[in-house]
Amino acid sequence: MTSDGADPYDPRGNRILAALPKNARDHLRPRLEPFDLKPGTILYRPGERIEAVYFPVIGVCSIVTDLEGPTVEVATVGDEGMVGLPVFLGVATAAERSLCQVEGRALRMDADQFRHEIAVLDGPLQHVMQRFTQSMFTQLARNAGCIRGHRTHERCARWLLMTADRMHSDRFDLTQKFLAQMLAVRRSSVSEVAGALAADGCIHYSRGTITILDRDRLLTHACTCYRVIREALDATLPPHGQAP
Incomplete structure (x- = not known):
C-alpha cells in the first residue's frame, strides 16, 4: 500500500483489466502477481517461448526489432495494454524482443494461465483484448508512417x-x-x-x-500521430476512472 492507502498494483490501474466487468476482474486478481518493471529487464526474446504476459500499471515497455546494425523500436506499451500480445494471438514465440524502458509496475500472469483464462472468460476478456489489439495495429501503422513522414x-x-x-x-x-x-x-x-x-x-x-x-x-x-493514436485508444478502451 502507498502512504495514502492505495494499492500500487490495483488491476484498475491497467486499462485492459479496468475495462473488464468487476466479477471478471475479481476472478483474475488472484492469478496476477506484482512485478516491478526495471529499465533493461527483458520480458521476452525472439525465438524463445513467451513464459508470461504483463499488464503495466505504470511505466513503459518497448517492443523492438534487432536489425543487423541498429535496434529499432516498433511499438511501446504502457498502462493501456498488455505485453505478450502474441500469446493472445495463439503464438508461443515472438519475432521481436520486449523490454522495460521506463521504470514502473505491472501485474504478471503465466502465459499458460492467460490462455486458460481466455477460454474460461470467453467473452469479456477476449473482447477487451480484441479492442486492445486493434489499438496496437493503429500504433504500428502510425509508427511506420511517422518515421518516414514526420x-x-x-x-x-x-x-x-x-x-x-x-x-x-x-x-x-x-x-x-x-x-x-x-x-x-x-x-x-x-x-x-x-x-x-x-x-x-x-x-x-x-x-x-x-x-x-x-x-x-x-x-x-x-505530429498528428499523437492525437490519432490517443483517440484510437480512448475509443477502444475507456480512460482511467471509468472502470466498472
Whole structure:
C-alpha cells in the first residue's frame, strides 16, 4: 500500500483489466502477481517461448526489432495494454524482443494461465483484448508512417507526450539510448532535438530526466500521430476512472 492507502498494483490501474466487468476482474486478481518493471529487464526474446504476459500499471515497455546494425523500436506499451500480445494471438514465440524502458509496475500472469483464462472468460476478456489489439495495429501503422513522414522533433514531442500519459506525470527518467531507439536516430540527434525543445521552453532535460514544462507548447510541436493514436485508444478502451 502507498502512504495514502492505495494499492500500487490495483488491476484498475491497467486499462485492459479496468475495462473488464468487476466479477471478471475479481476472478483474475488472484492469478496476477506484482512485478516491478526495471529499465533493461527483458520480458521476452525472439525465438524463445513467451513464459508470461504483463499488464503495466505504470511505466513503459518497448517492443523492438534487432536489425543487423541498429535496434529499432516498433511499438511501446504502457498502462493501456498488455505485453505478450502474441500469446493472445495463439503464438508461443515472438519475432521481436520486449523490454522495460521506463521504470514502473505491472501485474504478471503465466502465459499458460492467460490462455486458460481466455477460454474460461470467453467473452469479456477476449473482447477487451480484441479492442486492445486493434489499438496496437493503429500504433504500428502510425509508427511506420511517422518515421518516414514526420520530422524528428515532431516525433520526439509525440513520444514524450505518450510517455507522460503512461507515467501520469510530467517528470520521468528517459535515457538518450531509449529516445534514440524510439526515434530511430543517432544519440547526437537526440541531444539536438531535446536541446531545441528545451530552448523553446517545452521541456527540461538533465541527466536522463525529462520534465515537461509546458505541455500545451509541446503539443504544438508533436505530429498528428499523437492525437490519432490517443483517440484510437480512448475509443477502444475507456480512460482511467471509468472502470466498472
